[in-house]
Amino acid sequence: MHSRDSRRLALQRLASLVAVPLFAPACSRSSSPEGDGRSSASSPQGSAPAAPAQSAPAAPAQGASAAPAQAAPAAKVKLALNWVPEPEFGGFYAARESGAFAKEGLEVEILGGGAGVPVVQMVAGGQVDFGLSGADEVLTARARGADVLPLFAVFQTSPQAIMTHESRGAKGIADILSSGGTLAIEPGLPYAAYLKKKYGFNKVKVVPYDGGVARFVADKDFSQQCFITAEPIAAKRKGSDPAAFLVASEGFNPYVVVVITRAALWKENPERVRAFIRATREGWRSYLHDPTRANEVMAKLNTSMDAETFVAAAEAQRPLIETPETKEKGLGVMTRERWETLAKQLADLGVLEKVPPIDDLLVAAL
Secondary structure, eight states: OOOHHHHHHHHHHHHTSOOOTTSOOTTOOOSOOOEEEEETTOOOTTOOOOOOOOOOOOOOOTTOOOOOOOOOOOEEEEEEOSSSSOGGGHHHHHHHHTTHHHHTTEEEEEEOOOTTOOHHHHHHTTSSSEEEEOHHHHHHHHHTTOOEEEEEEEESSOOEEEEEEGGGOOOSHHHHHHSOSEEEOOTTSHHHHHHHHHHOSTTSEEEOOOSOSHHHHHOTTEEEEEETTTHHHHHHHTTOOEEEEEGGGGTOOOOEEEEEEEHHHHHHOHHHHHHHHHHHHHHHHHHHHOOHHHHHHHHHHOTTSOHHHHHHHHHHHHHHHSOHHHHHHOTTOOOHHHHHHHHHHHHHTTSSSSOOOHHHHTTTTO
16 A cells, blocks of 8 residues: 555565464465456356357348447556555456446456566556556656656555554554654655654664564564554454554655556547546445455455455555545545645655646646
């Protein structure tokens, strides 16, 4: 759910999450970054063989109606995930399984991701038609010359959080950072730089983030970065008392799981881009209504996550995806104000040299 750096950290983080008795590891990120080999218009296995060729039918009698023209073949497109199949991508699998992509004339191949998979570069270079990224990565990539455009933001609220023990009585991130103890965090990431600038890290012992929850479970004075849909679930299942606080509540809230495409595709075939987004929105409506079928499909592709964790993660992410704004304006909505605020924050942190023209960025989205 995130920048490429966050995803690289997530490989360590979630590959070592819990080894819970009687359960598979919760939210493990150890699955291979492979495509699932399926598409929205794939023929089912066991289809009957094609019928033998028949002689051509006689021409219709004069005055008879001509046979209707066959529908145009579905357009084949590729979508690159920036992580392995998990609930944060559930709406895309739901769009495929429900026929939403097919209804829009699209045959979509979903390619699983993993640590270090260069999704933005793949989209910009035309290797795939669509990809998923974080809003902060979109802005930094464009600053480096990657001509990609954001289209649809799944997560309206970023799932990035700081997790501590409920027994410490913290009411927010400010309390965690002012009450001592150890904090496992990667200080080079934008959200960490934002928190450091806002509150300072001088009252906590900052240590490298190792990707698991073992140290958290063992040490009541230990806090760490997390995704609210992952580590808190894992820690709780190990008998710990996690309390997680969203970084978004502190004012740093980039869109996460953002659908992107290359500017050239938008210019050449805007209707195909619109069709993909219409189907994506329909897929997410379907997944939020009932994630069961999509979860079953993803579970076969990501065997490191058990069914209980799929259900828990899907429920935990719901309020981050479906908000009062999306209920009014539609799922995936993005605003100029949110992008401009993020760009100014990244410039203030030194991540960007200057604030880019936001209207150029959102040409395909608004």
